[in-house]
Amino acid sequence: MTGQDWEALIHRYLDGKANRQEIAQLSRELESDGEMRLNYLRMANIHGALATIEEFDESRSASETRMLELVSQFEQYKPSPQKRRFQYALSAVTFLLLVIGVWTTWIFWPSSIVTITSIEGIVQWMGDGGKVIKDLKVGQSLTGGIIEARSRDSFLEFRFRDGSMLSASEGAVLTVTVTDQAQKSLRLRSGVLSAEVEKQATNRPMILITPSARFEILGTRFDVVTTEEHSKLSVQEGLVQAIRLSDGKSVQIGANQSTIVDIQSQSELVARRSDQSVSVWQADLEKDRKAGEGLFESPLHILRRQIRNALGRGELNRDQIPEVYGARIRAAMGKEDVVRAQPKSIRRGRLGDVVQMVTLNIRPDKPNPVVIADGSLFRVQGKVLVPTEIRIGFGAFGTSRPNADRFMTSRDVDGGFDLQIPVREFQNRRKPGGGTSAIGMEIFTWFCLTSDPGAELAISHVKLMPEIRVTIENNGYIQDMNTEPSRQ
Amino acid sequence: MERLDEHERFTRLLIQHEPDLLRCVLVVVPNRSDARDIMQECSVALWRRFASYDAERPFVGWALGFVRIEIRRFLRRSSQRARLTERAAELLLQDRQTHAVELGARQHHLKPCIERLNKDHRALLRAYYYEERSIAELSAISSRSVDAVYKLLQRIRQKLHECMELRVRQNAAEGGGT
Numbered sequence: 164m165t166g167q168d169w170e171a172l173i174h175r176y177l178d179g180k181a182n183r184q185e186i187a188q189l190s191r192e193l194e195s196d197g198e199m200r201l202n203y204l205r206m207a208n209i210h211g212a213l214a215t216i217e218e219f220d221e222s223r224s225a226s227e228t229r230m231l232e233l234v235s236q237f238e239q240y241k242p243s244p245q246k247r248r249f250q251y252a253l254s255a256v257t258f259l260l261l262v263i264g265v266w267t268t269w270i271f272w273p274s275s276i277v278t279i280t281s282i283e284g285i286v287q288w289m290g291d292g293g294k295v296i297k298d299l300k301v302g303q304s305l306t307g308g309i310i311e312a313r314s315r316d317s318f319l320e321f322r323f324r325d326g327s328m329l330s331a332s333e334g335a336v337l338t339v340t341v342t343d344q345a346q347k348s349l350r351l352r353s354g355v356l357s358a359e360v361e362k363q364a365t366n367r368p369m370i371l372i373t374p375s376a377r378f379e380i381l382g383t384r385f386d387v388v389t390t391e392e393h394s395k396l397s398v399q400e401g402l403v404q405a406i407r408l409s410d411g412k413s414v415q416i417g418a419n420q421s422t423i424v425d426i427q428s429q430s431e432l433v434a435r436r437s438d439q440s441v442s443v444w445q446a447d448l449e450k451d452r453k454a455g456e457g458l459f460e461s462p463l464h465i466l467r468r469q470i471r472n473a474l475g476r477g478e479l480n481r482d483q484i485p486e487v488y489g490a491r492i493r494a495a496m497g498k499e500d501v502v503r504a505q506p507k508s509i510r511r512g513r514l515g516d517v518v519q520m521v522t523l524n525i526r527p528d529k530p531n532p533v534v535i536a537d538g539s540l541f542r543v544q545g546k547v548l549v550p551t552e553i554r555i556g557f558g559a560f561g562t563s564r565p566n567a568d569r570f571m572t573s574r575d576v577d578g579g580f581d582l583q584i585p586v587r588e589f590q591n592r593r594k595p596g597g598g599t600s601a602i603g604m605e606i607f608t609w610f611c612l613t614s615d616p617g618a619e620l621a622i623s624h625v626k627l628m629p630e631i632r633v634t635i636e637n638n639g640y641i642q643d644m645n646t647e648p649s650r651q
Numbered sequence: 652m653e654r655l656d657e658h659e660r661f662t663r664l665l666i667q668h669e670p671d672l673l674r675c676v677l678v679v680v681p682n683r684s685d686a687r688d689i690m691q692e693c694s695v696a697l698w699r700r701f702a703s704y705d706a707e708r709p710f711v712g713w714a715l716g717f718v719r720i721e722i723r724r725f726l727r728r729s730s731q732r733a734r735l736t737e738r739a740a741e742l743l744l745q746d747r748q749t750h751a752v753e754l755g756a757r758q759h760h761l762k763p764c765i766e767r768l769n770k771d772h773r774a775l776l777r778a779y780y781y782e783e784r785s786i787a788e789l790s791a792i793s794s795r796s797v798d799a800v801y802k803l804l805q806r807i808r809q810k811l812h813e814c815m816e817l818r819v820r821q822n823a824a825e826g827g828g829t
Binding site for chain 1 (some may be wrong): 757786
């Protein structure tokens, strides 16, 4: 490789474009060549400095600035009588240039690709070239660009030239483009996209990309709800190919089927039938915890690792394990596995900028969606070192309509705790006291957090279970098996 | 009260030096979101060990040790994703300290070199780095392909690199500092 090739590779690595093989090659070179390292550092420092720059002189986009300069020149222009003749000639030339300009624009200006058919609430369109249109109207034609549904109840429905109808809602941020080969390409950063797509050419399927998945659509009716890490695809008619971006695993989703693509998951993608849901879930702390939001600690696992290492080093053989480790194995078996909360920065959080958090993802490779039933409750066990308020919540996708919401409640805890919290107690995070109910929604993530790092929050069991309405009489108290005691 | 003062002192120091530390992370982990996550972990570790910090010594020097640990942890955690090897990362961080003066001096030329770029290039840098727009977004706005936007960004950084190189040489020829 030449010096220029290496420089190009460094740039590709800095932009996250280099593939695994290239990075391995770069690593080898960096490990062996000091000059290469210095060269890398010089370029990486530019990337680092630009990424942390606190002030940019350029306060507007280049096109905007150029436009303002033109307007300003026009406003300052005051013709004098002496120059009038010259100006007539100039005007004629200008007119000619204008005609050529208009003709060129007519030929090369990006043509409209969609027409608005319905609109509600505040929706913004940022077209090619950075032009922003805020007062969109039904019947308006638009070029490629970005749709932003500015509020939760905003909605925009539009039609492609081939009759395919799409709608963006629930705070959707959607980029729409059509390639020169007439292939529709959409990028849904957040929110909901519902579509009724006309038959597309087999070699040019409509492509929809979310932060976690790529969907290839040939002609079908479907909804996609996406968050930062999860996308749920529900197909009503036809067939959609779903591909996870992180590892390329894929699955075909047919009519009345759905799948959830979790960017963090490494398991297979599965097609689930929407009508075969269950309402019970028990967390597998080790497998379900989200990386970076929960540290799995198992006394038995730690011991198992120690034994494996000792075997590997030849310090003992298998027959000696019971004798050497027997007592410690028995002691470890009596201790619980836990997931310890880890710090996570949050934006505009009421609890501060950093919380201690455990997140468990409901694995989407299970054949049945886990749906919250009326009367269900969460049983949560764990411990804290100091008295603290913990917040418990979950994220869920809609099943009867495409939407996603988060629900939360709180408890004061001290020491070891064993909570049983009815799902009806969880409040919609966006609309406390109202908003969508969680009943009937498909749960995809569960979380527990505290703002107090000194609490050292640890979770040992989480279970979603049906409420058991058995009451026992106990010294004048009627105690419901699922809830806290109440005086009769 | 003492704890509160400690907290304030720590916050001040962290705010003051965080860009330096983040730049150090970005050398090995160029993805900004990953780098911020590492800094987040690092901030917590720094706060936990702040009682052992000797105020007579430079904060950055002390904090860089934690940065290295967190980078190493991150590389191990994300071994399934394409990353530099731990050894390459470690050597880069060591060399970064060895060549700190030279690299620091070059940084002074960045701003004038940015000013020498044309307006479109400055606008692209601003949108990508300062406004943190994604390449896909920039591609949609500028009607260029995603690949074309990447290539343009790389060309701009290469231009900055060459401009800084030239200014460093000119400075050396004039016998000046930075």
